[in-house]
Amino acid sequence: MPHILTLVAAAGALDPALLARCRQALEALGARPGTPDWLAEAEAVDLPFTDAPAELAAAAARTALDGAPVDAIAVPAEGRRKRLLVADMDSTIVTSETLDEIAAFAGLKDEIAAITRRSMNGELDFAQALHARVGMLAGLDVAALEATWQATAMMPGAATLVATMRAHGAVCCLASGGFTFFTGRVAQRLGFDHHVSNTLLIEDGKLTGKVAEPVFDRNAKLATLTRLATENALPMAATLAVGDGANDLDMIGAAGLGVAFRAKPIVATAARARVDHADLLALLFAQGYRRAEFRD
Template sequence: MQHVLTLIAPPGGLPATLPARIHDALTPLGANAAAPDWLSEGEAVDLPFNGLAPEQAEAAARLALDGAAVDVIAQSSEGRRKKLLIADMDSTIVTSETLDELAAFAGLKDRVAEITRRSMNGEIDFATALRERVAMLKGLDVSALEETWKDVRLTPGAEALVRTMTANGAHCALASGGFTWFTGRVARWAGFTSHHANILEDDGQRLTGTVAEPIFDRDSKLATLKRLCAELRLTLADSLAVGDGANDLAMIGAAGLGVAYHAKPVVAASARVRVDHTDLRALLFAQGYRAAEFVA
């Protein structure tokens, strides 16, 4: 079959009767659907089909689901397994916004978080917002970085996503508008091949309130995606990009599979693929991996 529609729900959230319901929604539109292929019983299923564009099939499936907590991804069957992953860190690979949490040690979390919110929604320029937030932290003891790190948590499914893809030969890159101080640690923890981010400056004891130039921003993420593809002799179609904020939109739009993950409204509205209900293992199911193939 030329295309595949993947339905993904929290474990146990996909009833065995659901594929037939979706099949019945696609058939009147001219789709020829094959038998369902369960990637994980009660959790993820592939519905191969012909005769309908992926966007049309996805829209019809969402309508049939009537608001159910199920993620829907329709795409070409060819080239599903990607050879490059490029992922945002804050609120994507980790559950928190590390800069906001760092600001808590200066008593500025709410003020900094509001600037972060506006930046991630695309309301203000990312680089300007980053410099403004970092300047507010001038004089903060560097020990606050370690204290912040203690509370960092990987997003459910993050390690499975990265380690499964690397075990299958993919290059996994962490690309963050945050700081290398955190990305280096997260990269080692989750199993990323490389990491790319901003450098937060200090004098050995306290933060200087500055970040090294040039700022690693939206354009830098896209440039990193393209550079890695060139270095690895891949096409953009071979890549998967995932993020939640406005500074991720360029790389999400350029990648072969670009995913808005529990994203801000501006990102969810613009991305071709959305994951709204499930964890990061959804990106493995989207590539056709079976749960039995996941690397813990």
């Protein structure tokens, strides 16, 4: 089956010498590389190849890059452009972990962030970790949520990713283990078609320390991916899922293109595709979009 290896530089660092090293790595696998096709000058290039598995080709390219700030993603040539995007929010579509930032207003950021890290690394059950962290915030004024939102930054490339995919007919959904207070605002700002997440319970303007049941967890993320694919009459091969934590593993594994984005080790190791250096524009290049096709 024909495949394409896409190389994406983090900061215009993609020179012909790096491309040549990746080409040699493919040849060492027994693959037959074709003619390079530049998607963006010094930033992204496609290298078609045959006769080698995609994951082995990407791994060989990463080894050949030898620490250069360049990502290597290999995918089948057929069906590269996906029709459904399901994206995690925290540390993926936004730059921060919003629950950790809320905790700062209670003087508990370090304690709660430590639990978050263990949960995202797959060391703790997600639902139990969520209940524990939210419980520590009981009595916090809801003004902390608005203050956290005002300080929340979008991940570079997020707006262009959503706008470009939607302009080409894709459905985009934000699926987060975080909270509707934030997913609704992020979805509106970036143009997501749908958002699903957890709901913080509030009474008299203060957090109760509880979330509405059932908890939106890794199983719910996978269910959202499969439901939206079914509703839009799409095969799973036409879907893209992206995230960084252990609760994203199931949807990343099931999607046609599952991407670990600047992910925790447990996720980066398991995912078939990974972005360690570039921003979210890498997901467009991996689908074969040229920079001239990007929408803002």
